[in-house]
Amino acid sequence: MGDSSSLDCSVLVLNRFYMAVRVIDVRRAMTLLYRGCAEVITIDEDQYSNYDFESWCELSELQALEKQSDEDFLRTPTRELKVPRIVRLVLYDRIPKSTVRFNRKTLFARDGYRCQYCGQTRPMSQLSLDHVVPRSQGGKTTWENVVCSCLNCNSKKGGRTPSQASMKLLTVPVRPQSNPGIGITLKDPRYESWKTFLTPNVAS
Numbered sequence: 699m700g701d702s703s704s705l706d707c708s709v710l711v712l713n714r715f716y717m718a719v720r721v722i723d724v725r726r727a728m729t730l731l732y733r734g735c736a737e738v739i740t741i742d743e744d745q746y747s748n749y750d751f752e753s754w755c756e757l758s759e760l761q762a763l764e765k766q767s768d769e770d771f772l773r774t775p776t777r778e779l780k781v782p783r784i785v786r787l788v789l790y791d792r793i794p795k796s797t798v799r800f801n802r803k804t805l806f807a808r809d810g811y812r813c814q815y816c817g818q819t820r821p822m823s824q825l826s827l828d829h830v831v832p833r834s835q836g837g838k839t840t841w842e843n844v845v846c847s848c849l850n851c852n853s854k855k856g857g858r859t860p861s862q863a864s865m866k867l868l869t870v871p872v873r874p875q876s877n878p879g880i881g882i883t884l885k886d887p888r889y890e891s892w893k894t895f896l897t898p899n900v901a902s
Contacts, residue, residue: 704770704781710892712739712786718895719790724772727785735789738782741891748786755779768888783891798874800841802827809846814868815860816851824849830871832857841873 709727711720716739730736731751738749749757758780762771770781798804805827812819814828828847831837834857845867847855855863 704772707770707781708889709782710784710889710895711736712784712895713790714786714788716786716895718892719787724781727782728772728779730785730787731782736785736787739784739786740782741784741894754782770888783889784895800839804874805841805844806846808841808874809869809871812846812868813848813851814845814871815847815855815865817868818848820848826852828852828855830867831859835859842871845871 705724707724708721709724710718711722711727713719727736731738731754734751738754740747740749755777758771758778761769761780762778765771771778772781802822806822806825810819811822811825813825826847826849827844828851829837829839830843830845833839837843851865855865860867
């Protein structure tokens with residue numbers, strides 16, 4: 699694939715105990731690899747392989763000759779680099795936090811980019827956050843009181859509760875146990891290897 703789509707790829711980060719800690723973009727992953735802060739992890743038939751920057755460059759050079767459909771490459775002035783799917787931080791041993799940061803992106807991912815009133819799936823630019831119990835009525839900005847809404851439904855509901863606006867929620871909003879964005883990424887076959895390091899409820 700070309701550079702533009704390759705830069706849109708995600709990379710799973712492990713701590714030095716091989717526990718998943720977060721997801722980063724390709725630029726950040728390559729910087730960590732180049733600085734010696736991380737190594738690439740690959741899995742082939744349940745066997746792990748570890749690569750530092752130099753050995754990853756050598757492997758990339760060989761594999762660039764026969765690219766597979768599920769592989770992405772970055773072009774530099776002197777070489778092509780294969781985009782890693784998983785990197786391991788060689789010094790970072792902190793245990794990952796179980797809490798998920800509340801923001802627009804993670805909330806939209808939790809709801810599958812689907813309006814929780816009319817059920818239509820929309821791009822992020824056509825979605826908004828809706829307080830089920832409006833702030834004007836004492837509603838708080840929490841996982842349990844905010845849902846993904848299309849602009850039309852948000853406007854229709856206004857400063858009312860769903861019952862006051864004669865609208866019905868499709869699902870009850872809850873706090874996710876893990877980053878909902880990872881679950882969406884896992885639907886892409888390129889990230890199959892991530893499942894080895896993620897808990898079953900995330901990988902399913």
